[in-house]
Amino acid sequence: MQGVLEVANELNSPVIIATTPSTIDYAGMDYLVSMVKVGAKRYNIPISLHLDHCSDIETIKRCIKEGYKSVMIDASLKGYEENIKITKEVVDFAHKYNVSVEAELGLVGGQEDERKIEEKDSMLTDPYMALDFIEKTKVDSLAVAIGTAHGAYKCEPKLDFERLHEINNLLSIPLVLHGASGVPAESLIRAIEYGICKVNIATELKMPFADAIKKFFNENPSANDPRYYLVPAKEALKKVVAEKIQICGSINRG
Template identity: 45%
Template sequence: MPLVTTKEMFKKAAEGKYAIGAFNVNNMEIIQGIVEAAKEEQAPLILQVSAGARKYAKHVYLVKLVEAALEDSGDLPIALHLDHGEDFEICKTCIDGGFTSVMIDGSRLPFEENIALTKKVVEYAHERGVVVEAELGKLAGIEDNVKVAEHEAIFTDPDQAAEFVERTGVDSLAVAIGTSHGAYKFKGEPRLDFERLQRIVEKLPKDFPIVLHGASSVLPEFVEMCNKYGGNIPGAKGVPEEMLRKAAELGVRKINIDTDLRLAMTAAIRKHLFEHPDHFDPRQYLKDGREAIKEMVKHKLRNVLGCSGKAPEILEEIKKNRG
């Protein structure tokens, strides 16, 4: 099964009121853990690569690892997505280099400049059968190359969102409704602006795919495990899973997950090295990290995103569209 775009994924997700998981990948074990989970759950996948991941592992290595995952996964629908592309050149490189979806993040720019940049990427991508995600509004937090201070965070304006989508022709839109990047998403009680989300949905074309960045739940068991075995990440707090389920019901079709992957892998590795101080073979502790990712992703696919078992219906939609 070759790489697919997110078009059919989002169409079926809208019909079923569920979301597709977009998981950030950085190395072989992370990719293996995610894909093994999706195979067992028969769930569609978006594997996404950030600027930090491309700098760490190199574009060609990540693409070849994803190609291996495709070969190993059978008929699993998988899209390869660029996360937070900062300029046209990075998006062009990924489009030309085999990605089926790219995000152009012009959220740091004034509204008109964001439109102009996004439209340029959309025109180049659509000519080559690639879909485009953009962002309107700014999420607070730090993750890879994304650094936005809390006082600079800006929630998405529903009227601007409608104008932005109409003028750019973008395929999906990341919105800011209270999530943030990193492990420290909330200082007090978690809160998402669902009223704003509903207004955005009403303003956009019917079933237009909305994306939620900064959507890791920062699962307490992994934070506790990290801290128990030598870590120092007190007070980390993410988006409660029931809020993510509600967001999917209201119209969010893509939910980004990165921090939870990092925490799961790090917690498992810390525990392994603490319990086996004589181990120095990376295969020993990375195996535990890979297994932790697999089990965490299975939980997300089944209990949060609601896309377990949805791969066959998406494949059927893909085959129908391809004639």
């Protein structure tokens, strides 16, 4: 988090810090909220704490009450009508606290937290179903399935830009791209041109961070002080964050 906020501040870019339910289990909700509040005081840029891929309504309500400004209710594994019902319940609650709500329609493949969707089970978002969905739920943003997947890709993903373009023409809310790690820059730029307003990147940040730590210990096998081995890890992460901020066109938009 420290590295992401530092780069965002250096480039004067707004930034969204996303945590999954397992991140909360690991670090603690109050601790995560407090860290973001410190960052918001230190840096004069828009910073939002977002809850990603949560299917538990009570956890979502706790996050909202603790200070999260954005939440994602993920009922995409449910039937369509049940997804609408659950999403609307979250929207009705969140809007009382001026918190924005993201939902998902379709199934993005790969593994996110404890949820794993095989490629054969992934399902692209239907444009007209998406229109019906947002009209009935009043959700603030929609994660669309257009060919990306969570985690690392074995080959270059093929995004369905025609589908995305149609969805964007029908809908009047921001669209979200999950599984953006490993998507080529030109594809991300085109997706943004076609309505993507929020780009989720995790794996592509974790990998250089971990690789830098491995490299440090290979070169310094007796090292044990995190103040030293975390420095190259943070710098490796910051390099990728800076590249993504530039690709997304958010430099000097803070």
